[in-house]
Amino acid sequence: MRVVIIGAGVAGCVIARGLSRMPGLEIHCLERVEPGDHAESGTGLNIGPNAVQALRATDPELAGLIDDASLEWKNWRVSLTDGTVLFDLPLKDVSPSNGWRLRWSELYRVLRESAEGLIRYGCTVEEMGKTADGSGKTFVRWSDKDGAHELTDIDLLIAVDGRFSQTRNIFAGGVNSRQIGVAIFRTLIPDTSDGLITDYEQWFNGPNRLLAYRVPPGHIYIAGTFPIPLDGETPDELKTAEALRAAYTPRSAPPSDQAKWMIDTICSPDSELHWARIQESEARHCEPDANVLYLGDSSNGMVPTLGQGATQAIEGACAALSAIENRMAAGDTDVRSWLAAIEASRSERIRFVMEFSLEASDTLLAGSDPVEGTLKKRSPAFLEKLKRLYNDIGTIGSARPEEERAAG
Numbered sequence: 001m002r003v004v005i006i007g008a009g010v011a012g013c014v015i016a017r018g019l020s021r022m023p024g025l026e027i028h029c030l031e032r033v034e035p036g037d038h039a040e041s042g043t044g045l046n047i048g049p050n051a052v053q054a055l056r057a058t059d060p061e062l063a064g065l066i067d068d069a070s071l072e073w074k075n076w077r078v079s080l081t082d083g084t085v086l087f088d089l090p091l092k093d094v095s096p097s098n099g100w101r102l103r104w105s106e107l108y109r110v111l112r113e114s115a116e117g118l119i120r121y122g123c124t125v126e127e128m129g130k131t132a133d134g135s136g137k138t139f140v141r142w143s144d145k146d147g148a149h150e151l152t153d154i155d156l157l158i159a160v161d162g163r164f165s166q167t168r169n170i171f172a173g174g175v176n177s178r179q180i181g182v183a184i185f186r187t188l189i190p191d192t193s194d195g196l197i198t199d200y201e202q203w204f205n206g207p208n209r210l211l212a213y214r215v216p217p218g219h220i221y222i223a224g225t226f227p228i229p230l231d232g233e234t235p236d237e238l239k240t241a242e243a244l245r246a247a248y249t250p251r252s253a254p255p256s257d258q259a260k261w262m263i264d265t266i267c268s269p270d271s272e273l274h275w276a277r278i279q280e281s282e283a284r285h286c287e288p289d290a291n292v293l294y295l296g297d298s299s300n301g302m303v304p305t306l307g308q309g310a311t312q313a314i315e316g317a318c319a320a321l322s323a324i325e326n327r328m329a330a331g332d333t334d335v336r337s338w339l340a341a342i343e344a345s346r347s348e349r350i351r352f353v354m355e356f357s358l359e360a361s362d363t364l365l366a367g368s369d370p371v372e373g374t375l376k377k378r379s380p381a382f383l384e385k386l387k388r389l390y391n392d393i394g395t396i397g398s399a400r401p402e403e404e405r406a407a408g
């Protein structure tokens, strides 16, 4: 059976590698960028315990490679920028597993190396669509440095081409995105904090929030948010050093040492801040009349508040691998039934994760009270949801022993 994967990002690499180890599948993975091109290298990622558990159950070797490239995310603390601590949660209180924190470029490097030989880089997809015979099969035409190429009779097309998915544009007419009225900037810098910043922390001044943690080797990732008008771009005057200093400096007390170091760092003339706006998009899992599966951001672009974007890309890829492997083990080679199984296992889960991520963004919105909002996060109801988020990954994992899967 022929499987074509569009995109070799987080979900693409996990699914390409996993499917390549299943018997009877011919895998092609087409990636737009050249090898070694990590467009988002100025970013750190914290990946939730749910992805760690899902990947350990599905591909323990790959999970081990990410262990080696990351630091453990063990704790989540929320304070005010004057140093008042509001929330301090060891992740072990809500999950048997910790998370990961690492550079985005390192995650891509590890994942792409682990799918070596499966990925064709530098591909520009020119056209894709359903074959005319009504079978649900698809075709893809693309070009690369060697010229034009075509794959037809594709049994399963997997769209893992990110938030602005070309595949979803073609098959579903695009992705409806919704802004939530929050600007976000990020920067990744060498660690000169002298131990001030280590594990995952957030600091509020009103609804303006800083977030930071250390990632290997020796860098600190800082992200900042503040409210902006719902439908507009981020005004330039809010991006200046003076505006940022005012946004995060507490009025009635001096900033804590951590907050001072971060404010000085982001306001330094040398700082390189990358700007975006927080948004989410409507979930879609597969096409009703073509054998197209969406995973990761092409399926469910979500607000980043709970660090679930890459996390769900991994969890979703693992869930899809398990569903396909289980269907195949039961002798079922009907791709429509695979898609139905994946959609059934993912739709409620994704709905919950997206809604919970949005709910947890309350403290970022204009007029919000971070103290009241963060104290709510200490309530049993919120902690129960966090347990559900980090642990309810569904039926993930292979019935086949690791040695047998590695042999293909």
Ligand SMILES: Cc1cc2nc3c(=O)[nH]c(=O)nc-3n(C[C@H](O)[C@H](O)[C@H](O)COP(=O)(O)OP(=O)(O)OC[C@H]3O[C@@H](n4cnc5c(N)ncnc54)[C@H](O)[C@@H]3O)c2cc1C
Pocket: 006, 007, 008, 009, 010, 011, 012, 030, 031, 032, 033, 043, 044, 045, 046, 047, 048, 123, 124, 125, 160, 161, 162, 163, 165, 166, 167, 186, 276, 295, 296, 297, 298, 304, 307, 308, 309, 310, 311, 312, 313
């Ligand atoms: C600033 C920022 C911070 C974030 N922080 C976190 C975090 O802390 N934790 C977390 O879990 N998530 C985080 N995310 C979200 C996370 O990075 C994404 O959700 C995740 O990368 C999605 O994975 P994916 O596999 O769906 O897509 P991607 O990783 O984006 O991969 C898509 C791949 O498809 C390729 N591609 C795109 N179009 C085409 C095409 N037409 N043809 C071929 N290839 C194509 C791209 O080059 C890329 O390699 C953050 C995102 C941003 C922007």
